[in-house]
Amino acid sequence: KKKPVFVEGGMPDEVVDAELTEEHDTYCVAEIKKVIEASPRRRRPMCAITKECGGCPLMHADMKGQLRMKSSVLKEALKKYAGYSGAILPIIKNPDVLAYRNACKLRFFNKDNEIICGLYEKDSNKVVKMERCIIHDKDLERVRVQIVQILNAHNAKAFTKKEECGYRSLVMKSFDHKVQVILVTSRMRIEKNMIEEIMEIDGVVSLWQSIKSQDESELDVFGKRMVHLAGLEKMEVKVCGLDLALLPRSFFQLNTRQAENVYSVVRDWTPKCRTVVEAYCGIGAMALLAASKARKVIGIESIEDAVINARENAKKNNIGNVRFICGDAGEELIQISEKKKIDTLIVDPPRSGLDEKMKEAIIDARVRTIIYVSCNPSTLAKDLGFLKAQYAIKKVQPVDMFSQTPHVETVVLLERKEPERRQKN
Structure with a gap:
């Protein structure tokens, strides 16, 4: 049986000597031992730890090569899972291919009697110490280094299961040279003078502590308890003319x-109609932008902090025809569609795509227009494959949101197919 072989670090049109490292039922994985004939698009990675870190697996390709690979992955996924071989609009290039990432979530570790900040090496428990990340916003990196210095000056220790006390993770957001810092810790108190020193770092305007007990899920970086330590409670960002506020948990x-480009595409593709629903709406940016196209807009989001932000953002921007609901996307969509006709549905689900309840809710709601925003071509294409019996793909717009990585953001416009008319005898 023929199976595809994924050659890590390989590029199209290359000749390589590779060795199989994994064999699965439907695919294999191989590791390059030697590049025999290199692609003209291959380059030397700009980061010294790119192989160990694994966070930027396309850094060995120049930008033209990266965009070609991303476009190819999207094209093949749509063809394989959704049976779509139609036109795909040219990918919207990233104006900042380095230092573009406005947020980070990093682990604290103990090493050589010091606390360090870094990542796990790919597929292992080995720690990769991060001297500098070149895709992080420069303010994030500068603040990160200074926070680690302050922690070490106070003899801080990283959390371990053995000690059960210490610092777990560092989470930061950066907008317009203003940085929010969230220290995720065990049940402990952070010294007052440490708080003051962190707030003295140039650009730091907000400091929170997230307290996470040992029995809480590792799937969520944050603990259940959030404590505001100093500075602003919310971060502010201006996008497409909107003034938006974010609490620490808000995505x-x-x-x-590039978010502005995605939001602009969604706004432009939203038809004038009576009712728009945005599922997985986060802090409400796309719902608020769609408000000019509809009489009524409803946003659905499961994270309570994000819903609080979304409601505040509607007031802040004087938009009165939008309301936000906290709940499960599929369940809420069912309830809304039972009460009123939904003309347009905007969805921006997690990487795992639409769950079964949401897919069935979409079919039952008989929405005329769907705008699907995705960061995962595979789950996007599989969901479109499920919807294709009743919906036709009209436009596909890829956006290079995450340069140096294989991820590609995609906006897809779908329209409900007209039922076939019965011919008279």
Whole structure:
């Protein structure tokens, strides 16, 4: 049986000597031992730890090569899972291919009697110490280094299961040279003078502590308890003319400039109609932008902090025809569609795509227009494959949101197919 072989670090049109490292039922993985004939698009990675870190697996390709690979992955996924071989609009290039990432979540570790900040090496428990990340916003990196210095000056220790006390993670957001810092810790008190020193770092305007007990899930970086330590409670970002506020748990796209391009596409593709629903709406940016196209807009989001922000953002921007609901996307969509006709549905689900309840809710709601925003071509294409019996793909717009990585943001416009008319005898 023929199976595809994924050659890590390989590029199209190259000749390589590779060795199989993994064999699965439907695919294999191979490791390059030697590049025999290199692609003209291959380059030397700009980061010294790119192989160990694994966070930027396309850094060995120049930008033209990266965009070609991303476009190819999207094209093949749409063809394989959704049976779509139509046109795909040219990918919107990232104006900042380095230092674009406005947020980070990093682990604290103990090493050589010091606390360090870094990542796990790919597929291992080995720690990769990060001297500098070149895709992080420069303010994030500068603040990160100074926070680690302050922690070490106070003899701080990273959390371990053995000690059960210490610092777990460092989470930061940066907008317009203003940085929010969230220290995720065990049940402990952070010294007052340490708080003051962190707030003295140039650009730091907000400091929070997230307290996470040992029995809480590792799937969520944050603990259940959030404590505001100093500075601003919320961060502010301006996008597409909107003034938006974010609490620590609220999600925002990791690339601010490309987020504007995605939001602009969604706004432009939203038809004038009576009712728009945005599922997985976060802090409400796309719902608020769609408000000019509809009489009524409803946003659905499961994270309570994000819903609080979304409601405040509607007031802040004087937009009165939008309301936000906290709940499960599929369940809420069912309830809304039972009460009123939904003309347009905007969805921006997590990487795992739409769950079964949401897919069935979409079919039952008989929405005329769907705008699907995705960061995962595979799950996007599989969901479109499920919807294709009733919906036709009209436009596909890829956006290079995450340069140096294989991820590609994609906006897809779908329209409900007209039922076939019965011919008279």
